[in-house]
Amino acid sequence: MARIKICGITRVDDALAAAQAGADAIGLVFHPGSPRAVSIEQARTIVAALPPFVTTVGLFVDAEQATIQAVLAQVPLDLLQFHGDEPDDFCQGFNRPYIKAVRVRPGDDLNALAAKWPGACGILLDSYKPGVPGGTGETFDWSMIPSQRSWRLILAGGLQAQNVRQAIDQTAPWAVDVSGGVEANKGIKDIAKINAFIHEVKRV
Template sequence: MHSPRIKICGLTSPAEAAFCVEAGAHAVGLVFFPKSPRNVSLAKAREITRVLPPRVASVGVFVDATYDTLMATVEEAGLTAVQLHGNEPPELAEALHQQGLTVLKAFYVTAEPGLGSAMRYPSATALVEWGKGVLPGGNAMVWGEKTPSLPRSCPLVIAGGLCPQTVGYIVRRFQPDGVDVSSGVESEPGKKSFKKIQMFTQVVGQIQLPDPIKEPFTNAPTHL
């Protein structure tokens, strides 16, 4: 029996990162996309990653960035993983994986890139959201009632529209390897609520799923 791994995305301060660690998060996400209210500078990102213990992954979120930009940001910000939230080709995901990075690739149930593209990214974790709004990412769009066939050949992370009130239902319904939340644990755009983070991690931590998981945020072996 196990609980899904938890990623808290869109952090903007070291204090938020420290609380996520205390609350039991397995990964935190830092957004490198200027149009996002959660966008961080390289200097701020480095401040955040410095407070993370080795067991907590630091995931940089990018939209159609080049390989050189990605690798430079990884090195300067101290990231251990990258999340590709645009139309990045499979070759880019594989090249990043070959550098020892964990790679997450976003797919959508009701938009492009769709779930059928996931098989083209065998070395990436599939981060699946229901729909696509104005900005890349979940845009707080909740999951519909029609259950899609989700990728299972690679680690699966559910994102988009999650919050302490909805995550329990979603986890029991899809039994993912991990969950990813951003706006659902905020007090305002770009500002995390410590109370909501604690509620979210407690709900997920209480759910026990029957099958061994595939680690979604790290290349380390699965630990139950």
């Protein structure tokens, strides 16, 4: 079964709802420009409330090394997610496994792009939208994803309960990542949508 990450969590109740519904991971956004950004104190409170076996993922966009280290010193994150232009050696410098987000444009060679981050434990494919590092709420052309690949695919971009089964059937990802597709408002999750999304993933 594809693993499930619910990203853009800003409240303890939403994190617990995701965990109780069966999410494998939750995402905490540390990019100040995002409407889903959390403070270090918010993140600490959310992580402390989680039950065991839920992976905590911290999302950064071209953050300074010192900024990331300051977060890690105060928030026990399991995994890092980089959404900017961070090279592989930078991403590997924090003693944590990491995933690298790639915003897909028409004509991209995704195997060649994935090869730029050999240290990544997964490559997250998201939709490209100028000036928006992630969370676009838009899908991209899944037929661009190579069926033969040596990297673990995490599929994102416009996923919701209504299309996630088709997405999994077509792309066979290791995991799916959703944010806007399970929200009532940006940063505020909808428990019914979370449950419906996870139910559809488990049906595949």
